[in-house]
Amino acid sequence: MERISHILQAIRRVVRTRVFAATALAMVTVILSASVSVAARAVTVSDGQERRVVLTMYSDPYKTIEMAGLTMENYDLIRVNNAAAQIDIDRAITVEVVADGASTIVYMNGGTVQDALNKAEVTLGKYDTISAELDEAVTSGMAVTVSRVKYQDYTRTETIRYETETKYTPVLSPGRTKVTQAGQNGTKTTTYRQTIVDGKVVETNTVSEQVTKKAVNQKVIKGSAYGTPLSKAPFNMALNSKNQPLNYKKVYTNKSCTAYSIGTRGASGMRLGVGTIAVNPKVIPYGTKLWITSADGKFVYGYAVAADTGSFANGTRTFADLYFGSYTEACYFGRRSLNIYVIG
Structure with missing residues (x-):
């Protein structure tokens, strides 16, 4: 028992010495350093422009970002990849959305134009147009204009x-x-x-x-110039100064002529129109080619074909009935004395 007491007293004397104190402090430092080395890890922090690596024991990513000397702004977002020891800061950008007469600034952390519209609570109508493609990636300071389009009948x-x-x-x-x-x-x-x-x-x-x-x-x-034929010949004709043909077979001079404008097919079977006339076929056979003009050459009916007849052929003083394109013309013609040349 006395021996144990001596041993305890010896230990007390050793503990009180400076050598022991220094040795103990060193041991504690080694233990603490080992503990820190085991808990700390290297983490990469990036905001897209700067990239920094820090040694940290913090599990809070915001503390780690602060250690890296980077700051978080309003609307910034972070993405943490623990497996890769990576913290990415998505810096917020501003996008202006103009619609319905108002401008809205939205903060975006990437995304598309459609995402910006959604954030601004702007919905596109069926016919609305937009200044950018909906799937286009937004960029800082981008302005997107929505035009409201509708149709009205x-x-x-x-x-x-x-x-x-x-x-x-x-x-x-x-x-x-x-x-x-x-x-x-x-x-x-x-x-x-x-x-x-x-x-x-x-x-x-x-x-x-x-x-x-x-x-x-x-x-x-409308009255045409004097000497202008109503019906032109389908071939060249030599005329004198009074619009009379130079070559003809026979002429009936100063004959009383009237006018009509009805009917589509004559007694000869030929189609009626300007350039056909009604005659007594016993005097002028159907199909005879004629040229009709006044004696002074001012009025010129022109080229005609005998294609029809009428009651006038039975003993009246009318020698020929000229076809006109309208009833009014026929009325204005009335009855006139004309020369009728047989040209074929």
């Missing part, structure tokens, strides 16, 4: 103006006019489509037209 009843058809005739004195058919305006219903962008009409197009009443053209006869 309306109908309008419009007037169809009649046109005037002028026909020259020798039955009137030169320059004189006479309406043979009065013109009438028509109507049509037109459907238009307006393109409206942000409340303003930018384009108007015609969608359809429906004629509800056709226009009736006005027909006018």
